Amino acid sequence: MRITKQPRAYRMRQRAELVEQTRQRITEATARLHTTIGPAATSISGIAEEAGVTRVTVYRHFPDLDVLFQACRAHWREQHPPPDARAWPAIPGLADRARHALTELYGWYREHAESLYPIYRDMTSMPRSSQDEIRATNAWLGDQLVDGHTPKGDAGRRLRAVARHLVDYPTWRSLAIEHDLGDDGAANVGVRLLTAMSSVPPDEGRGRRASSRRSAAGGP
């Protein structure tokens, strides 16, 4: 170890690249395991083996598991881009938007049903940070679905709650797969529910509060 002020200039051009490749292999191995056996059954040893690397190497690259999990999720989503929910609010009618959005989203869920399954199943065995990230993403999705259609009071809160419930992967799975409605069937249920909810009497929710029009709701 050097204690000199200028500890010798060392740039690592190609070196850095190799290092990055190793990091990638670890990240990808983790993603592969998370989407098959699931996070709960994924051990450091397993990751190392899957990546063709020593356990020590994994520890070196990711002393903090949270970082690995985040990198893993980021990598996977980059390779499997979800529908662009930012475009949803452009569709004015709630029913139209819901039909479009849910069809799009449920299609994506269907496409990656197997991969996403272990993730949601093992949610609680993941670090808090990852859980929060997933939950935030989901909440944002729901908000995009009803943005501009949520009145100020409880009616708005209820509609948003239902929207968030509908965009959740487990909800899709329950409707479309477990109860055999299929993607279209599940989407129709969602549309029906949202339109039905948007005309709920104001006293039907958690408390009582008047309903008005207009609202905003933004993304994270």
Added chain:
Amino acid sequence: MRITKQPRAYRMRQRAELVEQTRQRITEATARLHTTIGPAATSISGIAEEAGVTRVTVYRHFPDLDVLFQACRAHWREQHPPPDARAWPAIPGLADRARHALTELYGWYREHAESLYPIYRDMTSMPRSSQDEIRATNAWLGDQLVDGHTPKGDAGRRLRAVARHLVDYPTWRSLAIEHDLGDDGAANVGVRLLTAMSSVPPDEGRGRRASSRRSAAGGP
């Protein structure tokens, strides 16, 4: 060991009782663990310790884990009887019945929210037999909810699917807790959805209706 035809009369009056007590302690210990740390984290060692018994004793009483799990569930449900869904079909109107049934059921879920949580969370780590039992119970609950209101074709199938979705514990949890609708709010959503579904045009189910594909780019 005796090989006589009549291998010595041995009745075990009080003995049998003590044995049964031990079995009970094991069953209760298992229930306690399942409803706290969850089935996935419940080891034989843990059960033995919790029951104040040796591992060997657990093995002796329950060579088959499935049997233990079933006994455990039966015991718990006996101590915490769920609403009597057999009474539901007596209520003629779908909306009325749904309101009554869901309020009752969701109240029970609320009461045992903490206990049921680990069970459903760790569903997949339980023996198939237990999973099937739970699923069957749920399906039956849903059927009671819409019994007599299901037309012959797809419309009936869809309504039943929605009903089964609504009586599922995870659905309650998602609506009432995760998305903060509370029990009443969740029940109202259920009623709304069921009544909305019972008037769905017959072509809206699993049928066609093409969908736009993905639009790339990610959310947040």
Added chain:
DNA sequence: TATTTGACGAACAGAGCTGTATACTAAACT
């Protein structure tokens, strides 16, 4: 060419769980 360093290989000590086997104890039984 001499230096740096990422990755390897091997080992350590520890933890927890599994299933099986043994001999012993004490209480319930006939």
Added chain:
DNA sequence: AGTTTAGTATACAGCTCTGTTCGTCAAATA
């Protein structure tokens, strides 16, 4: 009073995982 047996205590051998340390190798680098 003698027999049966549920439960104990203890041990074995096996498996997987954890986190850390240390010496070595080879390739990228100045």
